[in-house]
Amino acid sequence: MSTPDDVVVAEDLRRTHGRGATKVAAVDGISLRLPRASFTVVLGASGAGKTTLLHLLAGLEAPDAGTVTVGGVDLASLNEASRTVFRRRYIGLVFQHSELVPYLTARSNLLLPYLLDKRDPDPAWMDRLTRALGIHERLEQLPGQLSGGEEQRVALGRALATKPEVLIADEPHGNLDVRQGEQVLRLLRSTTDRFGQTVLLATHDPRAIGFADRVLVLRDGVVAHDISSPDVDHVTGLLAS
Ligand SMILES: Nc1ncnc2c1ncn2[C@@H]1O[C@H](COP(=O)(O)OP(=O)(O)O)[C@@H](O)[C@H]1O
Ligand SMILES: [Mg+2]
Structure with missing residues (x-):
């Protein structure tokens, strides 16, 4: 059953890439619900379908x-233009590369979602968020x-600036060293x-297991394991098998 507390509900998602002999079922029948205020980690080897699932x-x-x-x-009820606006307001996105605008300061990058929406930022929220992210003293710097x-934390701040319903992050700490990755x-x-x-x-970083309420292990476009309150050793064992 879907409840109002399920922020994201996906039913039997399918998506193929390529055609002919190279056709791949990147997502091959995935259903899931993400309850409000939950932290779910999607684990899986390269090519398992993680990015395709997140894009869907x-x-x-x-799909x-x-x-x-x-x-x-x-989402299918929205045309492309309204989907873009909807995404900006309700879905925060973070990728492996921070994708900050290089010629704007960290502060301007953070405020970009508000500017694009012609809305006024909430100064109290921005202050709380940038302090929580530990970037409030770096806001006048350029990304370079x-x-x-720090760049990834600004990208995270930008994704959270408008208090989205859901934050979707694709390998956001993939390019960082161990300490910075753990920070993220x-x-x-x-x-x-x-x-x-x-x-x-x-x-694909097993360290994420220890932070999760729930782990979905993806394999060949399907959820091979769905584990609540995951235990790091247990899940690491499943990944290796
Ligand atoms: N744009 C694309 N064109 C063709 N094949 C793709 C494309 N994107 C992904 N794939 C294929 O779909 C499968 C899943 O890819 P992806 O979702 O990127 O997995 P992951 O993020 O887990 O590495 C892989 O076999 C990949 O090669
Ligand atoms: Mg990927």
Whole structure:
């Protein structure tokens, strides 16, 4: 049963890539629900279908079959222009590369979603968020003047600036060193604990297991394991098998 507390509901999603002999069922029948204020980690080897699944859930790609609703809105009911606006307001996105605008300061990058929406930022929220992310003293810097970890934290701030229903992050710490990578994982966890943020994180990094409420192990486009309150050793064993 779907409840209003399920922020994301996906039913039997399917998506193939390529055609002919190279056709791949990247997502091959996935259903899932993400309850509000939960932290879900999607684990799987390269090619398992993680990015395709996240793109479908964010409405960046359309499924061949199946449905996605975010905050009760069926993404297929929106045309492309309204989907872009919807995404900006309700879905925060973070990728492996921070994709900050290089000629704008960290502050301007953070405020970009508001500018694009012609809305006024909430100064109290921005202050709380940038302090929580540990970037409030770096806001006048350009992205090129920040460390990789700082850049990713600004990207995280930009994704959270408008308090999206769901934060979808695709290997956000893939390019960072161990310490900075852990910082990003800890921050994602704390956005759920402190701000009630619903987070979906895809990675092939088993360290993420220890931060998750739930782990979905993807294999060949299907959910091979769905584990609540995951135990690191147990899940690592499943990954190796
Ligand atoms: N644009 C594309 N064109 C053709 N094949 C693709 C494309 N994107 C992904 N694939 C294929 O779909 C499968 C799943 O890829 P992806 O979703 O990127 O997995 P992951 O993020 O887990 O590495 C892989 O076999 C990949 O080669
Ligand atoms: Mg990927």
